[in-house]
Amino acid sequence: MNINEAAKAAKAASVHLAAVESKIKDKALAEIAKELKDRIKDIEKANAEDLSRSKEENLAAPLLKRLKFDSAKVLDVVAGIESLRKLEEPVGKTLSTTALDDDLLLYKVSCPIGVIGVIFESRPDALVQISTLCLKSGNSVILKGGSEAKETNRILWEIIKTASDRAGIPDGWVQIIETREDVGGMLKLDDYIDLIIPRGSNDFVKYIMENSNIPVLGHADGICHCYVDDKADIDMAVRIVTDSKTQYVAVCNATETLLVNEKVAAGFLPALKESLEAKSVEILGDERVREIIDVGTATEEDWKTEYLDYKLAIKMVDSLDEAIEHINKYGSGHTDAIVTSDKNKVETFMNLVDSGNVFWNCSTRFSDGFRYGFGAEVGISTNKIHARGPVGLDGLLIYKYKMIGHGNIVDDYETGKKTYKHTKLDKEFKL
Amino acid sequence: MNINEAAKAAKAASVHLAAVESKIKDKALAEIAKELKDRIKDIEKANAEDLSRSKEENLAAPLLKRLKFDSAKVLDVVAGIESLRKLEEPVGKTLSTTALDDDLLLYKVSCPIGVIGVIFESRPDALVQISTLCLKSGNSVILKGGSEAKETNRILWEIIKTASDRAGIPDGWVQIIETREDVGGMLKLDDYIDLIIPRGSNDFVKYIMENSNIPVLGHADGICHCYVDDKADIDMAVRIVTDSKTQYVAVCNATETLLVNEKVAAGFLPALKESLEAKSVEILGDERVREIIDVGTATEEDWKTEYLDYKLAIKMVDSLDEAIEHINKYGSGHTDAIVTSDKNKVETFMNLVDSGNVFWNCSTRFSDGFRYGFGAEVGISTNKIHARGPVGLDGLLIYKYKMIGHGNIVDDYETGKKTYKHTKLDKEFKL
Numbered sequence: 001m002n003i004n005e006a007a008k009a010a011k012a013a014s015v016h017l018a019a020v021e022s023k024i025k026d027k028a029l030a031e032i033a034k035e036l037k038d039r040i041k042d043i044e045k046a047n048a049e050d051l052s053r054s055k056e057e058n059l060a061a062p063l064l065k066r067l068k069f070d071s072a073k074v075l076d077v078v079a080g081i082e083s084l085r086k087l088e089e090p091v092g093k094t095l096s097t098t099a100l101d102d103d104l105l106l107y108k109v110s111c112p113i114g115v116i117g118v119i120f121e122s123r124p125d126a127l128v129q130i131s132t133l134c135l136k137s138g139n140s141v142i143l144k145g146g147s148e149a150k151e152t153n154r155i156l157w158e159i160i161k162t163a164s165d166r167a168g169i170p171d172g173w174v175q176i177i178e179t180r181e182d183v184g185g186m187l188k189l190d191d192y193i194d195l196i197i198p199r200g201s202n203d204f205v206k207y208i209m210e211n212s213n214i215p216v217l218g219h220a221d222g223i224c225h226c227y228v229d230d231k232a233d234i235d236m237a238v239r240i241v242t243d244s245k246t247q248y249v250a251v252c253n254a255t256e257t258l259l260v261n262e263k264v265a266a267g268f269l270p271a272l273k274e275s276l277e278a279k280s281v282e283i284l285g286d287e288r289v290r291e292i293i294d295v296g297t298a299t300e301e302d303w304k305t306e307y308l309d310y311k312l313a314i315k316m317v318d319s320l321d322e323a324i325e326h327i328n329k330y331g332s333g334h335t336d337a338i339v340t341s342d343k344n345k346v347e348t349f350m351n352l353v354d355s356g357n358v359f360w361n362c363s364t365r366f367s368d369g370f371r372y373g374f375g376a377e378v379g380i381s382t383n384k385i386h387a388r389g390p391v392g393l394d395g396l397l398i399y400k401y402k403m404i405g406h407g408n409i410v411d412d413y414e415t416g417k418k419t420y421k422h423t424k425l426d427k428e429f430k431l
Numbered sequence: 432m433n434i435n436e437a438a439k440a441a442k443a444a445s446v447h448l449a450a451v452e453s454k455i456k457d458k459a460l461a462e463i464a465k466e467l468k469d470r471i472k473d474i475e476k477a478n479a480e481d482l483s484r485s486k487e488e489n490l491a492a493p494l495l496k497r498l499k500f501d502s503a504k505v506l507d508v509v510a511g512i513e514s515l516r517k518l519e520e521p522v523g524k525t526l527s528t529t530a531l532d533d534d535l536l537l538y539k540v541s542c543p544i545g546v547i548g549v550i551f552e553s554r555p556d557a558l559v560q561i562s563t564l565c566l567k568s569g570n571s572v573i574l575k576g577g578s579e580a581k582e583t584n585r586i587l588w589e590i591i592k593t594a595s596d597r598a599g600i601p602d603g604w605v606q607i608i609e610t611r612e613d614v615g616g617m618l619k620l621d622d623y624i625d626l627i628i629p630r631g632s633n634d635f636v637k638y639i640m641e642n643s644n645i646p647v648l649g650h651a652d653g654i655c656h657c658y659v660d661d662k663a664d665i666d667m668a669v670r671i672v673t674d675s676k677t678q679y680v681a682v683c684n685a686t687e688t689l690l691v692n693e694k695v696a697a698g699f700l701p702a703l704k705e706s707l708e709a710k711s712v713e714i715l716g717d718e719r720v721r722e723i724i725d726v727g728t729a730t731e732e733d734w735k736t737e738y739l740d741y742k743l744a745i746k747m748v749d750s751l752d753e754a755i756e757h758i759n760k761y762g763s764g765h766t767d768a769i770v771t772s773d774k775n776k777v778e779t780f781m782n783l784v785d786s787g788n789v790f791w792n793c794s795t796r797f798s799d800g801f802r803y804g805f806g807a808e809v810g811i812s813t814n815k816i817h818a819r820g821p822v823g824l825d826g827l828l829i830y831k832y833k834m835i836g837h838g839n840i841v842d843d844y845e846t847g848k849k850t851y852k853h854t855k856l857d858k859e860f861k862l
Binding site: 019104113114236352355367384385402411413431 | 446449450537641646664679759774777781782789790793796815816833834835836838841844853
């Protein structure tokens with residue numbers, strides 16, 4: 001199928017998928033889990049093809065590691081599906097009920113968004129995770145994985161399709177596309193696709209945001225900051241900054257820039273340098289930082305850079321206000337932490353830093369759907385509308401208003417024959 | 432100020448406005464209401480200039496009527512501000528609380544979106560309504576009104592600015608722009624502007640949606656349907672369709688296409704024709720409709736047309752499924768109603784019609800923020816993300832995650848020293 005046909009089929013299926021009962025969706029999730037387990041051998045065979053081809057093509061070692069999808073990984077995703085299956089039905093929840101009049105009830109009810117286009121990196125787990133999240137939330141999904149994982153992705157898709165067909169999910173709800181041309185085509189299909197979730201390199205995400213009218217949920221950069229205040233506990237600050245920088249460097253919630261208050265710099269920076277150098281972190285500092293510790297020079301360019309590496313830029317600031325201004329200017333609205341014992345400063349920091357996640361006395365690395373307890377994660381969003389921060393099932397839902405009348409017409413209310421009551425009720429939607 | 436300076440100032444103010452206390456915002460609303468009342472004479476004078484210039488320029492009579500802003504209109508908007516002031520503070524609400532661990536609490540807290548760009552039609556009420564909604568929700572706003580209302584808009588803006596300055600609202604939060612060039616410039620400023628709300632002609636809204644990376648909240652078309660099922664009460668159907676079409680024709684929630692089940696057509700159409708012709712509605716029908724009533728011919732083009740006039744297209748359908756398919760194909764996802772006594776059909780209709788508002792046995796004209804009881808309306812959205820249907824204050828809010836730790840680092844949890852608890856708590860955010 002080309003992308004037009006795929007998107008059209010996904011749209012048609014989405015209308016019916018929105019109305020599929022919980023028990024059918026949960027049955028499909030169980031069938032998918034079973035089929036994955038039953039076909040571990042086939043999956044491993046497909047993955048071996050991808051691995052050997054990618055080795056020949058000299059794919060970098062960390063990427064090869066992410067590409068590997070063996071029986072242990074299959075059992076991991078199966079466990080994920082089992083927890084997803086146990087989550088409450090997210091569709092059809094009554095969010096509010098208002099009686100406009102005694103015989104005119106307005107319900108706000110959660111429903112799926114429609115068709116989600118997902119572009120993901122080499123890790124094949126993402127395919128299973130995202131398509132089962134879409135299924136649970138009643139959305140059709142169009143999947144585009146990395147070409148290095150194409151055999152693995154194809155068999156995983158085929159398994160999900162076969163198993164969900166068997167459970168009675170509308171045909172066409174899960175689509176796979178494989179070429180870059182199809183991605184280009186997808187960006188134009190705003191009649192069929194309601195939301196794009198790109199999980200790839202920053203440049204690619206930016207490209208998508210700039211080249212489509214379809215809303216995009218995600219983040220291009222992850223320039224996270226720690227601010228060490230003059231009222232910080234030095235030992236705690238060293239631990240938090242070290243964890244924020246080094247716990248896993250290749251991810252969006254790792255800290256890239258440290259801001260340190262001038263009053264605490266002399267006591268803090270040497271201890272931090274020791275801790276970071278034990279983890280082989282390269283440190284760059286501005287002039288005032290370099291007067292205290294012997295490190296490389298950080299320039300304006302560093303404040304804008306997401307290293308994704310064992311590298312940290314440090315800037316000295318005179319005040320909390322300067323720290324906040326720096327973060328709002330150079331940060332990416334992702335995750336920023338303050339280390340201090342002063343609650344007033346925390347309040348100012350949390351209110352004025354315009355980021356999806358603002359932390360007090362803990363590592364920026366906590367900013368993650370699994371750590372937040374969402375069970376599963378669609379991605380992390382730096383958007384200012386719809387969904388922000390780590391996004392779970394909720395990000396795949398919207399609502400519709402359902403109104404039940406008894407022949408009511410507006411004219412009766414405009415001419416004063418009747419008046420609106422607008423009584424809030426605690427009542428679930430029911431026909 | 433040019434648009435770049437205006438947007439930059441609005442952005443800078445928005446950071447501080449997000450943290451302004453309720454009592455200051457409510458004081459500002461009271462000051463604005465007072466200043467509007469005190470300066471009714473000045474407002475009427477400015478409005479008289481707009482009216483006389485527009486008359487000279489031969490502005491159409493209905494537009495002149497909308498442009499008029501006299502003391503009665505001022506008192507209306509003042510009453511609106513008073514109700515807005517009494518609404519609960521929307522910013523800083525705790526939406527959920529999770530203990531990731533005993534000493535690591537995650538709060539999801541409502542906050543403003545940031546900077547809203549609003550483009551509105553000739554009616555100057557919109558300026559006051561929207562800017563006070565933005566103030567209450569802690570957002571900066573950039574206003575662009577119709578050029579025919581420029582003197583009125585300028586004085587209203589100046590009043591809002593002066594009164595809110597006096598109450599201590601951060602300077603720069605409310606900006607006005609006046610040229611088409613500035614609108615073009617605004618569409619490019621995604622670094623400063625977080626959301627655009629266009630309330631103008633359909634073509635203009637479409638132009639904006641296609642020419643900006645900034646999210647747009649609104650609707651281009653309002654092609655609403657009534658479906659009269661074979662189990663409909665004929666009298667009720669005539670009343671509902673007549674109201675949906677004629678109660679006010681120039682608005683997005685007026686019905687443009689009627690779908691009628693073949694089994695009820697012969698009994699229903701003549702009665703409807705009589706009712707509509709009494710209101711001077713021009714009726715177009717497909718071939719099967721024209722076999723029953725003597726009306727003009729509707730073509731494929733009519734199914735796609737928002738008349739905004741005393742004109743209705745009628746199509747006969749064989750089944751509920753055909754009606755749903757027609758609505759999802761030609762509708763604009765705005766508001767669609769079914770008239771029937773069969774609950775099973777209602778359930779199918781409400782689940783499968785992919786519109787923001789799906790109604791049973793009542794007029795499509797009810798689809799409106801004031802009628803829904805929102806107090807005030809930002810606009811109506813046919814988006815599939817963030818906010819759908821009539822949008823009140825809620826549509827101007829998002830959330831941020833605030834986490835309070837005690838030196839917690841991710842490494843302790845990854846290495847098994849500690850484990851996540853993920854306990855849901857019923858606890859308001861507090862430092």
